[in-house]
Amino acid sequence: MQFLINFVLSNLNYWWVFVFMAVESSFIPFPSEVVVPPAAFLAMTPDSTLNILLVVLVATAGADLGALINYWLARWLGRPLVYRFADSRFGHICLIDRAKVEHAEAYFRDHGAASTFFGRLIPAVRQLISIPAGLSGMPMGKFLLYTTLGAGIWNSVLALLGWFIFKSFPVSSTREVADLAAKYSHEIGYVILGLAVFVVAFLIYKARK
Numbered sequence: 001m002q003f004l005i006n007f008v009l010s011n012l013n014y015w016w017v018f019v020f021m022a023v024e025s026s027f028i029p030f031p032s033e034v035v036v037p038p039a040a041f042l043a044m045t046p047d048s049t050l051n052i053l054l055v056v057l058v059a060t061a062g063a064d065l066g067a068l069i070n071y072w073l074a075r076w077l078g079r080p081l082v083y084r085f086a087d088s089r090f091g092h093i094c095l096i097d098r099a100k101v102e103h104a105e106a107y108f109r110d111h112g113a114a115s116t117f118f119g120r121l122i123p124a125v126r127q128l129i130s131i132p133a134g135l136s137g138m139p140m141g142k143f144l145l146y147t148t149l150g151a152g153i154w155n156s157v158l159a160l161l162g163w164f165i166f167k168s169f170p171v172s173s174t175r176e177v178a179d180l181a182a183k184y185s186h187e188i189g190y191v192i193l194g195l196a197v198f199v200v201a202f203l204i205y206k207a208r209k
Contacts, residue, residue, distance in 0.1 A: 112132075
């Protein structure tokens with residue numbers, strides 16, 4: 001992992017931004033703070049070949065690709081395995097049965113848009129939110145729309161973080177940018193998580209009312 005991180009930080013261009021954001025968005029754990037903030041930081045430097053807006057767009061396209069990989073793996077391979085487990089004796093011991101799985105899929109179909117959108121903004125969730133979308137058979141167009149919106153907002157936040165570091169800190173290397181971005185992105189993630197919980201609670205309250 002450290003080798004890959006060093007490689008990314010030493011070879012930031014649009015291609016590697018796309019590739020490693022696809023990796024980050026799939027089932028392979030890789031920190032987006034190592035990709036977008038340093039790339040945005042470089043885009044602010046004189047004579048840079050990068051543009052901060054294009055960094056966001058390319059990163060979002062990569063995130064979409066990684067999310068689609070999870071989505072289709074879950075849709076093609078995951079659902080039969082999940083139902084086989086739910087029908088098994090061990091599944092019943094774990095208090096999982098076919099009816100509960102069907103209920104979970106129905107819930108995601110009803111609330112999948114909000115789950116997909118907010119899930120892309122929450123650390124440790126954005127890489128996994130594609131799986132229930134695929135399991136539930138969420139329409140790919142709808143899934144891709146809300147994935148793109150959520151990933152686009154998150155990548156914009158990371159790019160602004162790279163811009164902020166460029167303007168506010170006397171750093172001279174992408175490694176320093178990545179370290180600062182990791183520190184501040186966690187705090188931003190907690191704020192976004194709090195906002196997401198508030199919005200979801202409000203929507204549930206409105207629905208019940």
